[in-house]
Amino acid sequence: MAREWSIASAVNELTAAFEAAGLDTPRLDARILVGHAVQLEPSLLFAHGERILTDPEYTLVRDFAARRGQREPVSRITGHRGFWDLDFALTPDTLDPRPDTETVVSAVLARRLMFISPRVLDLGTGTGCILLAVLQGWPAASGVGVDLNPGAVAAAAANAERLGFARRAAFRQGNWCDGLDERFDVIVSNPPYISDAEMATLAPEVGRFDPHLALAGGADGLAAYRAVIPAAWSQLNQMGRVFLEIGAGQAPAVTQLLRAAGFSGIGEYKDLAGIVRCLEAVKA
Numbered sequence: 501m502a503r504e505w506s507i508a509s510a511v512n513e514l515t516a517a518f519e520a521a522g523l524d525t526p527r528l529d530a531r532i533l534v535g536h537a538v539q540l541e542p543s544l545l546f547a548h549g550e551r552i553l554t555d556p557e558y559t560l561v562r563d564f565a566a567r568r569g570q571r572e573p574v575s576r577i578t579g580h581r582g583f584w585d586l587d588f589a590l591t592p593d594t595l596d597p598r599p600d601t602e603t604v605v606s607a608v609l610a611r612r613l614m615f616i617s618p619r620v621l622d623l624g625t626g627t628g629c630i631l632l633a634v635l636q637g638w639p640a641a642s643g644v645g646v647d648l649n650p651g652a653v654a655a656a657a658a659n660a661e662r663l664g665f666a667r668r669a670a671f672r673q674g675n676w677c678d679g680l681d682e683r684f685d686v687i688v689s690n691p692p693y694i695s696d697a698e699m700a701t702l703a704p705e706v707g708r709f710d711p712h713l714a715l716a717g718g719a720d721g722l723a724a725y726r727a728v729i730p731a732a733w734s735q736l737n738q739m740g741r742v743f744l745e746i747g748a749g750q751a752p753a754v755t756q757l758l759r760a761a762g763f764s765g766i767g768e769y770k771d772l773a774g775i776v777r778c779l780e781a782v783k784a
């Protein structure tokens with residue numbers, strides 16, 4: 501009887517269903533979701549493979565399987581995403597942080613010796629992942645995260661509190677730098693950068709579950725950079741640095757916007773796929 505699934509058979513059933521649905525990583529997804537339902541690390545499932553699911557666990561596994569079958573990402577179902585070495589809670593208001601964005605964090609941390617106790621501003625903070633990862637790697641730093649979406653601001657503040665950064669991180673709702681009365685040493689941003697044409701072709705996991713405000717970058721994908729770059733120039737201290745995540749192929753256009761705003765010393769950082777993913781520039 502289906503209700504007598506063991507942990508191992510639940511993993512196998514979900515794997516088969518996800519394979520049939522054409523998902524990219526069926527077994528991995530099945531292991532994470534069954535592990536989440538029975539509250540075991542996926543690596544421990546094998547050792548407990550014979551255990552029969554309780555009724556509530558069975559109901560949870562079926563619910564998770566149905567949601568994943570509708571292409572809801574695993575991280576949305578579990579409500580968590582690991583980024584850098586921190587665990588971020590997700591809400592429907594936050595982008596699901598991407599591994600590529602760690603390129604921005606490592607670019608910032610490479611400049612640790614340049615500032616003594618820097619103030620860091622994160623424009624479009626979402627879960628707060630960039631700001632909080634930077635603060636983790638840079639104990640002398642403190643900062644502010646801004647988002648237009650009040651739900652994201654609340655989620656980022658809750659992540660900061662839970663991860664122990666509440667004393668060094670503040671969050672506020674706003675349109676990029678509007679209303680900020682402080683200058684910063686480092687500004688980071690992963691703004692929305694998907695063009696209208698690409699928005700129509702997104703995988704369901706992205707298009708249906710990440711907030712539109714976090715993705716849509718206007719006709720050519722560069723609308724947010726046109727706002728963020730001059731705002732960052734005004735909000736930086738002299739010799740301050742801006743670090744921007746960019747989409748594949750956007751480096752030349754965003755470099756031009758940085759130069760036009762007055763920035764110099766422009767540097768490029770590649771992600772693990774070899775794509776230029778982050779631009780750095782100096783207000784010299």
Ligand SMILES: C[S@@+](CC[C@H](N)C(=O)[O-])C[C@H]1O[C@@H](n2cnc3c(N)ncnc32)[C@H](O)[C@@H]1O
Binds near residue numbers: 625628
């Ligand atoms: C691509 S997401 C990045 C989220 C997070 N920093 C990350 O890397 O996972 C862009 C974020 O910018 C926010 N955003 C969009 N327009 C904004 C604006 N005008 N002012 C401030 N934040 C904005 C979105 O709500 C979203 O959280």
